[in-house]
Amino acid sequence: MVDLRNTEADAATEGDTRKAGRMGALALWLTDDAPASRVQAQAGQAYAIARSFARNPLAMLGAFIVGLLIVVALFAPWLAPYSPVGQNLEMRLMPPSAEHWLGTDELGRDILSRIIHGARITLLIVVMVALISAPIGLLIGAVAGYFGGWVDRILMAITDVFLSLPKLIMALAFVAALGAGLQNAIIAIAITAWPAYARIARAETLTFRKSEFIAAVELQGASNLRIIGIHVLPLCMSSTIIRVTLDMAGIILTAAGLGFLGLGAQPPLPEWGAMISRGRSFILDQWWVATMPGFAIIIVSLGFCFLGDGLRDVLDPRQRDGR
Amino acid sequence: MSALSPVPDRSLAARFSDRTGTVLRFVLVTAMTFLGLLAITFFIGRIVPIDPVVAIVGDRASQEVYDATFRQLGLDKPLITQFYLYVRDVLTGNFGMSLSTGRPVVEDLARFFPATFEMATFGIIIGVVLGVPMGVIAAANAGTWIDQVIRVLGLLGYSVPAFWMGLVGLAVFYAGLGWVAGPGRIDIFYDGITPVVTGMLTVDALLDGDVDIFLNALSHLILPSAILGFFSLAYIARMTRSFMLDQLSQEYVITARVKGVSERAVIWKHAFYPIRVQLITVIGLSYAVLLEGSVMIEIVFSWPGIGNYLTTALLSADMNAVLGATILIGTVFIVINRTSDMLYRVLDPRSR
Numbered sequence: 001m002v003d004l005r006n007t008e009a010d011a012a013t014e015g016d017t018r019k020a021g022r023m024g025a026l027a028l029w030l031t032d033d034a035p036a037s038r039v040q041a042q043a044g045q046a047y048a049i050a051r052s053f054a055r056n057p058l059a060m061l062g063a064f065i066v067g068l069l070i071v072v073a074l075f076a077p078w079l080a081p082y083s084p085v086g087q088n089l090e091m092r093l094m095p096p097s098a099e100h101w102l103g104t105d106e107l108g109r110d111i112l113s114r115i116i117h118g119a120r121i122t123l124l125i126v127v128m129v130a131l132i133s134a135p136i137g138l139l140i141g142a143v144a145g146y147f148g149g150w151v152d153r154i155l156m157a158i159t160d161v162f163l164s165l166p167k168l169i170m171a172l173a174f175v176a177a178l179g180a181g182l183q184n185a186i187i188a189i190a191i192t193a194w195p196a197y198a199r200i201a202r203a204e205t206l207t208f209r210k211s212e213f214i215a216a217v218e219l220q221g222a223s224n225l226r227i228i229g230i231h232v233l234p235l236c237m238s239s240t241i242i243r244v245t246l247d248m249a250g251i252i253l254t255a256a257g258l259g260f261l262g263l264g265a266q267p268p269l270p271e272w273g274a275m276i277s278r279g280r281s282f283i284l285d286q287w288w289v290a291t292m293p294g295f296a297i298i299i300v301s302l303g304f305c306f307l308g309d310g311l312r313d314v315l316d317p318r319q320r321d322g323r
Numbered sequence: 324m325s326a327l328s329p330v331p332d333r334s335l336a337a338r339f340s341d342r343t344g345t346v347l348r349f350v351l352v353t354a355m356t357f358l359g360l361l362a363i364t365f366f367i368g369r370i371v372p373i374d375p376v377v378a379i380v381g382d383r384a385s386q387e388v389y390d391a392t393f394r395q396l397g398l399d400k401p402l403i404t405q406f407y408l409y410v411r412d413v414l415t416g417n418f419g420m421s422l423s424t425g426r427p428v429v430e431d432l433a434r435f436f437p438a439t440f441e442m443a444t445f446g447i448i449i450g451v452v453l454g455v456p457m458g459v460i461a462a463a464n465a466g467t468w469i470d471q472v473i474r475v476l477g478l479l480g481y482s483v484p485a486f487w488m489g490l491v492g493l494a495v496f497y498a499g500l501g502w503v504a505g506p507g508r509i510d511i512f513y514d515g516i517t518p519v520v521t522g523m524l525t526v527d528a529l530l531d532g533d534v535d536i537f538l539n540a541l542s543h544l545i546l547p548s549a550i551l552g553f554f555s556l557a558y559i560a561r562m563t564r565s566f567m568l569d570q571l572s573q574e575y576v577i578t579a580r581v582k583g584v585s586e587r588a589v590i591w592k593h594a595f596y597p598i599r600v601q602l603i604t605v606i607g608l609s610y611a612v613l614l615e616g617s618v619m620i621e622i623v624f625s626w627p628g629i630g631n632y633l634t635t636a637l638l639s640a641d642m643n644a645v646l647g648a649t650i651l652i653g654t655v656f657i658v659i660n661r662t663s664d665m666l667y668r669v670l671d672p673r674s675r
Contacts, residue, residue, distance in 0.1 A: 022361055034440070037598045058475075083490040138666040157355065157359075160352075160356065161356050162359075164660050165363070166612075166652055166653060167357075167615070168615050169618065169649055169653065169656075170620060170649070171638060171647075172645075173636075173645060174367060175369050175637075176367075176637045176642070177371045178370070218569075242619055249482050250481065253482075253484050256484050259620075260484070260486050260619070261622070261638075263637070273484065276487055280623075283491075283493065283494050290487070291487075294483075294487035294490075294491070296486075297487065298479070298483050298484075301483075302479070305481055313650060
């Protein structure tokens, strides 16, 4: 497998050089073996990453799905054919038709419009969870790895305790304590999500803790805060981004599960899990009410999985296959 | 990883002390994790916006009754003392009373756990029986369309909501095709006949020698555990594939191939043999995750297990029951996690 990929990559590089002749000056500048400036080197690296990413069809599909989610969420009011909350009891529980592509629910609301608006909630949840848990995890991991000793031992002991607890159950218990609602669901999921990032950040930090550039900045008298913030954390970013992307599917599923139990976003918000829960009573006769939001969840989660897998293959070949 | 000694030390005493070290470490880490779990549930119990005293005496009780109960619960003591009392209570099996069932939580847990255990165990069996061969096949055909199909199937396991799959499964296999029985553990006219021994209906029915009840219970069990199994299958197949790829790129495999060993024997005898130990950890981990994942499935299938108990308690703000169930699932999770980790270390000669 590894050998295979290498030959593929070699073949691709040769192809690139040949192609570069046809593609003109910009491509040549980007693929230059001896970049003249830092900007050129970075642009060239980005170009190489983008090229190898584009060769992976599943990764591209994932990027497309995630992009679609963002576009749909941003332009929901203009894309949705109907209002997500507008009731029409004469049209209740109508099967999919030309008028209502995915049918209507028990209050006559258009399911497609609700799914489109629900994309906003899903995007909000994943972005918020990532924005809360990734920095916490990164900071804890980087501090533990940088200082080592008892700081490391204590922080990692806490991390390991959280890591070895069942995530869904802990999220449930936290929501039970904090009260149902979208905001509390986000907090509860973030509390269970950070330990993985702490582990990664620590492992990354340990690999270059003893390297010369850190010693050089230390000798120049940089403070610990500065070293961690400016020199350590940026180097942990790529593996954290990969991990966050891979975790997104799990976060979406947990959020949908909380919504399904009535503990997440509250009605009439069109949260996908809550929509499935409402369709549960009609699953045998009006199957579309519960199944359609499920497809939305599956497509978006799969999109994040594909994207995460693709990013890992491109950015961090070492981590391939493990999870 | 435990201490990796570069020089293989063959003395019996050293080996013994190494193993004792592993076991000691296991006990210590497990105990610490368990204490961490209790600290979290204790913390959750503290931040609940429900006044535990009012929950017991009601909001019309006089100040004296309130104060007496306040002291009786130990709420006037410092936090660390309260935590100590809490740990002592949990260790002696005192989780308090469940407000919704009116029974001690620990009795409820004992009554509901076997159903969850039964479902998760069937699920992991299905996951292993299908997932391991799938992973091996994917590795043997790495890079081909077979590998891609198995990869996407595995990723589906990470992307499909369990409760949704349960609903669709019920609609298709129960209502549509009529292949399996519906929600619940047993048909109503068989209910309560089998004497309770293990609490697992299929096992109890077999012990009782009642084939009809066994078949009925099995037809109720098969769909929810198959769905659970699908989720473990995803992880098991993925990891098996990755372990197999590691082995297949080793030199001894090339040697075997050069010697003319058939491809079938290379894969199943030579390459598969050494990964069995690694698989133990993976299977243990998935089993723990299944116990957790069964929560959502249980709700959809009205399965009278811990997940159902936990969510019913959640919705009626019955914190004793919520925390009791959380501690139980958390403990089983930790124990399985740590045990598979330790088994790996004890069984795999390379990690010694």
